[in-house]
Amino acid sequence: MEVYARQFGVYEHIKLQTLVSNAVQLSDGRWSLTLQETDEEGHALPKERANQQTETFDKLVVCSGVFSGPYIPSYSGRATFEAAGGELIHSSELADIAEARNKRVVVIGYGKSACDVAAETAKVANSTTVIARHIIWKLPRVILNVVPYQLLLLTRLGEALFLYKNPGLVARILNGPLHSVRQGMLDSLGWASDKQYGISKLGLLPPGKFEEIACASITLVTEGFFEQVHEGTITVRREREISELGTTADGAPGVVLDDGETFAADLVIAGTGWKQHVPFLSSDVHQCLIDERGNFVLYRGIQPAKVDNLFFNGYNSSLFSPTSAGTYHSKPLKLFLLISTEMAALWIASAMKGALSLPPATERHREAKEWVDWLHARGLKHAYGTSHVPFSLAVIDDVLADLGESISTVDLVAQWLLPVRPAAYQPVVQRVLARLQKDS
Numbered sequence: 462m463e464v465y466a467r468q469f470g471v472y473e474h475i476k477l478q479t480l481v482s483n484a485v486q487l488s489d490g491r492w493s494l495t496l497q498e499t500d501e502e503g504h505a506l507p508k509e510r511a512n513q514q515t516e517t518f519d520k521l522v523v524c525s526g527v528f529s530g531p532y533i534p535s536y537s538g539r540a541t542f543e544a545a546g547g548e549l550i551h552s553s554e555l556a557d558i559a560e561a562r563n564k565r566v567v568v569i570g571y572g573k574s575a576c577d578v579a580a581e582t583a584k585v586a587n588s589t590t591v592i593a594r595h596i597i598w599k600l601p602r603v604i605l606n607v608v609p610y611q612l613l614l615l616t617r618l619g620e621a622l623f624l625y626k627n628p629g630l631v632a633r634i635l636n637g638p639l640h641s642v643r644q645g646m647l648d649s650l651g652w653a654s655d656k657q658y659g660i661s662k663l664g665l666l667p668p669g670k671f672e673e674i675a676c677a678s679i680t681l682v683t684e685g686f687f688e689q690v691h692e693g694t695i696t697v698r699r700e701r702e703i704s705e706l707g708t709t710a711d712g713a714p715g716v717v718l719d720d721g722e723t724f725a726a727d728l729v730i731a732g733t734g735w736k737q738h739v740p741f742l743s744s745d746v747h748q749c750l751i752d753e754r755g756n757f758v759l760y761r762g763i764q765p766a767k768v769d770n771l772f773f774n775g776y777n778s779s780l781f782s783p784t785s786a787g788t789y790h791s792k793p794l795k796l797f798l799l800i801s802t803e804m805a806a807l808w809i810a811s812a813m814k815g816a817l818s819l820p821p822a823t824e825r826h827r828e829a830k831e832w833v834d835w836l837h838a839r840g841l842k843h844a845y846g847t848s849h850v851p852f853s854l855a856v857i858d859d860v861l862a863d864l865g866e867s868i869s870t871v872d873l874v875a876q877w878l879l880p881v882r883p884a885a886y887q888p889v890v891q892r893v894l895a896r897l898q899k900d901s
């Protein structure tokens with residue numbers, strides 16, 4: 462991280478071990494931040510020991526991460542469970558798999574993190590039971606051991622299977638005259654997934670067709686997960702929830718399911734996701750950027766139109782957010798592009814310079830609200846409006862259009878059938894930065 466920060470000339474501007482505990486907008490539109498010293502792990506120091514100071518800034522860009530505040534459901538009986546020796550942790554807190562050795566482990570959730578954790582604990586635990594509220598489709602990494610999933614998820618053709626709010630020609634054809642072809646393609650993925658992993662034999666076939674619930678509610682298969690369910694080292698309780706924690710009849714720590722079943726559990730791991738909140742912003746500001754359902758209403762996933770001098774980056778999560786770009790395209794560091802977030806960073810820099818010609822604030826707010834409502838109406842309720850999957854490229858295209866930019870025609874054509882190359886976006890970065898430097 463330090464090498465990266467130095468390479469891009471920002472290292473000297475970073476205040477390490479510093480927590481933003483409060484951010485208040487002043488009457489002149491600037492932001493007054495309360496900065497508090499933390500320990501090396503980022504935990505706030507007790508007030509009497511912490512160095513605290515206030516600084517004022519013209520603009521505030523929130524990059525606090527949509528996956529940085531662990532969410533653990535609150536269960537009654539937790540104190541009794543813990544007094545009996547049980548432990549409840551978040552999936553992100555399982556630092557060493559040895560913590561699960563010889564224990565009766567319960568994993569809450571059926572998303573990627575939950576299944577990843579279960580596949581690991583099952584190797585060392587006495588037992589691993591997954592409590593799955595909803596069973597969802599899992600896409601194989603290599604479909605039928607032939608087609609890499611990148612060809613489906615990281616191409617424009619794959620994205621055109623889903624109808625964007627302003628669909629292009631191919632999406633209109635695939636969702637119009639060729640609807641049955643599209644549906645057949647999507648349904649065949651469900652069939653392939655079942656054939657590859659025998660999920661119907663395991664009783665883990667999700668309800669509904671693949672095409673109805675694909676999009677953001679689909680995750681990649683965890684290597685070895687279904688094999689471990691076959692072997693019996695992982696047990697899945699489908700469509701069940703934990704109703705409370707407590708003890709079993711013989712006093713062991715345990716969980717009670719919503720059907721009344723009670724069983725012993727030494728370690729309960731919540732693969733239940735992340736809190737989407739920005740605790741250092743006031744409730745007034747929250748009201749301007751979060752709607753009645755808790756969705757972030759951000760224009761392009763970047764800017765709350767109703768609050769001046771405030772931007773968000775990393776809240777436009779897509780299939781082309783940082784690590785995706787890096788992982789699948791091994792190139793030298795200078796060619797790495799963190800596509801969604803990097804394009805958003807250019808957008809923010811341009812907006813700060815007044816170099817974007819945007820619609821008025823009311824129009825931007827209306828558009829942002831229509832977007833989250835539109836996602837919500839299609840069942841895409843994930844991450845409270847901070848995820849644009851499956852419309853990753855479409856949203857990046859919109860950001861580029863605001864910047865008056867586009868990638869080359871060759872790359873554009875290639876992206877229809879081949880996974881996106883981060884390097885295709887490098888000229889955009891160079892052009893926008895050159896423009897901004899020229900204007901300064």
Ligand SMILES: Cc1cc2nc3c(=O)[nH]c(=O)nc-3n(C[C@H](O)[C@H](O)[C@H](O)COP(=O)(O)OP(=O)(O)OC[C@H]3O[C@@H](n4cnc5c(N)ncnc54)[C@H](O)[C@@H]3O)c2cc1C
Nearest residue numbers: 479480481524525526527528529741774775782783784785
């Ligand atoms: C298990 C898991 C697997 C993932 N796998 C992938 C993957 O394969 N590919 C992919 O593209 N993405 C993946 N992601 C998503 C990945 O986390 C994000 O793409 C990336 O980390 C987002 O970067 P970010 O900088 O926006 O946020 P983060 O990496 O979360 O960084 C936020 C930073 O802000 C700091 N912060 C928060 N609040 C404050 C405050 N008040 N004051 C000061 N600092 C603060 C945090 O300490 C943290 O350092 C995964 C996420 C998880 C949880």
